[in-house]
Amino acid sequence: MSRIPHIFATPLIVVSLLSSFALILVQGEDDHDFVRAMDRDLLGLKKEKLSHFRLYWHDIASGKNPSSVPVVNSPGNSSTFFGMLIMIDDPLTEKPELSSKLLGRAQGFYASASQKELGLLMAMNFHFIKGKYNGSTITVLGRNQVFNKVREMPVIGGSGLFRFARGYVEARTHTFNMSTGDAIVEYNCYVLHY
Template sequence: MQGLSMMKQQQLSSLLVAVAAVLLLGLAGAAHGGGRKKLIVSRSEDEPCKKMTVYYHDILYSGNNTANATSAAVTKPAAALSLSHWKNGTFFGLLVVFDDLVTEEQALSSEPVARAQGFYFYDKKEQYNAWMAFSLVFNSTAYTGTLNLMGADLMYEKTRDISVVGGTGDFFMSRGVATLSLVAYEGTVYFRLKMDIKLYECYVAA
């Protein structure tokens, strides 16, 4: 009887361990979007596993647009190094932090799809040039999670690419390229970028 009781205790312990393992695996899956996922890697530049086009709106704080501003300069340009190549200089050394609206259509008033949260700074003395790093934070019926982007914004080029280096949620561990192009601006206070995002590594539900 005692041996039988010990056997039952061992079986119960094994069952509890198995249940705990299943629960832990389930929690791990939920932590990166829920459920098991498999990796898809594109074989061709022309065949991304996921793509989208969105519009990024930046409204720089100018001193009198507190209600509408979505970005702000947190440093001053290095005056001695920011040459007068342009009327307003090149802003070399200026760092801007932003929490910008990202929309599905071009109009600022169109349906929001994400927020772009991060920073950019001007890093060239002779002409406008910037480097940026930010997250697209999605919270809609279409997508949840983040995409993390970074790279050189070569502003003198009509289009420029920056890297998609990772993500969370619906974009768990995604990698790819975002092609940026300037489609509108108003002086130095507002600009709108078109962002063509192509992902070449995607995790999808298994």
């Protein structure tokens, strides 16, 4: 009976174990009852399309019924308000005037997430209430550098007619009132969906 020299025994054991684990992983792939491949047609997913939506986001901090409310104030004395958290239920309208057609609401929050500049973490759903998109949502999650002319944030998903959505939004400040904190922002949404 031949013996394997000690110098080769450890690497041989490691290679043997790794190949055994790989074999188990490959063979075990079909053993999962909780996952299965699906045909797109079963979910009614036809051809993917690209849609462009232009909306006006009204962030109302003033008055008796504000649509944006601070829930956590900045804990420090920071010029960027680092740590501040604002919950929103902002109207989304067809035109910049608040009196124009209400298309839906932006619901979620934004937080000051930068210590060096005014950079917000935006997490919100554009919940539509009109027409064929009634009840559907587009989910936006990203960084908003509010003093940039154009801010781009990703669309990471959606619901209803926006299931499997992906894309991006461009935000441009239309008006900002320094004394009240009220803002109107134009959002151009470019969304791939089925």
